Amino acid sequence: MSYRLYVRPVPPFSDPDQNPEAQLFNWVLHDASGDAQARGIGDPRNAIEQTLGQNALDNVLLIGLIPGDEALFCVADIPAKQSRFINQALPYAVEEQIAQDIDTVHLALGRHTDEGYPVAAIDEARMGQWVALLSGWDHVRLESIYPDAALLPITEGGWAICLAGEIALMVSDRGEWLSMQSANLGMFAHTLAVPPSEDVVAEVPVTLYATAEEFEVQQAAIGELMSPGRLTVRRETLELMPLELLAYAHHHHLCQPINLCQGRFSNRSNKANPLKPWKPLIAVAAVWFAIQVALEVGMGFYYQQQADELEQQAMAIYREAFPEDRKTDAGKVRRVIEGQLRVAGSQGPEVDFITLMKYTGQEYSRLPGARSVNFSSVNYSRTRGELVVDVRADSYDRLSALRNGLARQGLEAQIGSVVNESSGARGRLTVSGG
Structure with missing residues (x-):
């Protein structure tokens, strides 16, 4: 896994087209295990690039965190499951939730939940400016851009709030993020303290993150947050800047952010192909x-x-x-010739009645239980060179064994007119020279 560089632009925000060098960033560098290796507050881009170069780091993944109020959280209820149909229906599903021409808005899709698809909406031109500001850096490549508040660790059943100077970052347990003035926390707290009329009043857990200095400075806002009786506020003191909390939550999957680098702003096409x-x-x-x-x-x-x-x-x-043989094909010619040679070698070139009887008698004597096989009549046709024997046995298997034994000797043996009876089977065995 590569190093990750989390950068968060700090106000005032400069125009990336006019003076991108004037923009300052808070940043933290994580190694593959999630440990912070370097950090900075209010540094320009060239200072960050210089730090990476001095440490011989290359191809570092850059994760940009933009102000949470730049992107709007909304939910799309889309019954389709295929990505193509979801992307086609997405603008129509969130159009009424956005107070802007939908054609000028860039939409990024999150993972499906029970409520639907969470969606991040941001002005398309503004998204282009953020991509331009965070692209083209030395030693890094842009991996993703998130609303900063979306990276807060989620508090189950409630809200997480992080005080960062005049701004308060907030996220709910369903991933909805907000950014507001810290002075307005009291108004937000009173909104949470009023339950829907049909619900039973229950406590809302709130996790409040801030540095010790912020807790001291923001006592008035914190007091307003804790005044409604329905909120249960738990304080978590940060030793370092809020960006490190966001980076930690992202690395350990404690949040559910939506990557804004989708669609025309997707950076997949820019990723280096390892097979190149x-x-x-x-x-x-x-x-x-x-x-x-x-x-x-x-x-x-x-x-x-x-x-x-x-x-x-x-x-x-x-x-x-053998001009008269029309039954033999190329697959059987070797076996037939071998049988004929064996017969010819033992009895001469002509297969007559005596020869056929000899081989038939030999195979009969080899049958197990030969006494259960009886010959009722024997006929020989010299013109056809065939020996015809009417045979009776206690089962058809013995007739078949007799025929197969003659075939192994290279002779042509067939059983016809088979009749199965209660006492066994009878048939006509025809033997020829093959």
Whole structure:
């Protein structure tokens, strides 16, 4: 994880187009574990860049915190779930909550909640000025921009308030942020102390953050905040500037801010691609892979064509030797020839009645439980070279075993006219030389 640089412009705000060097910032630098490594109050941009350069830090993530009153919090109730439809419906869903022409407003979408989608609305031209002010720094790249009050740690069921001079930063438990004059805290407290008429009166927890000096200076405003009986105020004393509290809450996910860098202000397209240095090598590897695949495919077609030609030649030779055999194909020719050679080697070139009976008798004697197999009649056709045997057995499996044994000897064996009976099965076994 990279270093993070949190910067918060301090008033008066300069025009980034006219005199950006005059703008001063409060800032804090966090390492990957969230520990502060450097900080500054009221420093110009070049002083911050110089500090980063002296510490040999590069590609630091810059998180900009702009005044909370620059962006308006609103909620969009959109039933759609796909991002494309949500973005299309977003302007219409919040138009009535914004007192400005919606076409001149930049909208940033937050994570979906039970109430809908939280939305941050900011003037589009003003957003462009903030992006210009926080972009182009040495050693850093802009990661995100948030309303500063949105980074306060959330108080469950109530509000968190941070006193920062004349400004009070506030955020509710649903992520709604506000920035107001500290002198107006009493009015805000009385508003919270008045519950809706239909609700039961309950205490509202409020966490108040400030430095010891701020607590001393802001005693009158704090007294007005604590005067309504419905608010339960808990003080938290800060040892350092409020910016460090905001940075801590953001690093430890104690808040639910909305990143304003979305849409046309998104910085994703500017992020460095980690694969960019390897693109030439990837391109060469892709070309080599494509050539290799094409070569393998070409060789596959070539060898397949050679195999087809050899099969055709083998079948042509077989047809010349056995012109009457039309059943044998290229897949069975080897097995058939081996069987014929075995038969020819033992009995000569002619497969006659004696030879067929010999092999049939051998396979019959090898059957387990051969006595359960009976031959009822035996016929031989010299013209067809076939031995036809009517066979009866206690099961069809024995008939099938007899046929398979003859086939293993290279003979053509078939069983036809099979009849299953209560006592077994009977059929006609036809054996030929294959």
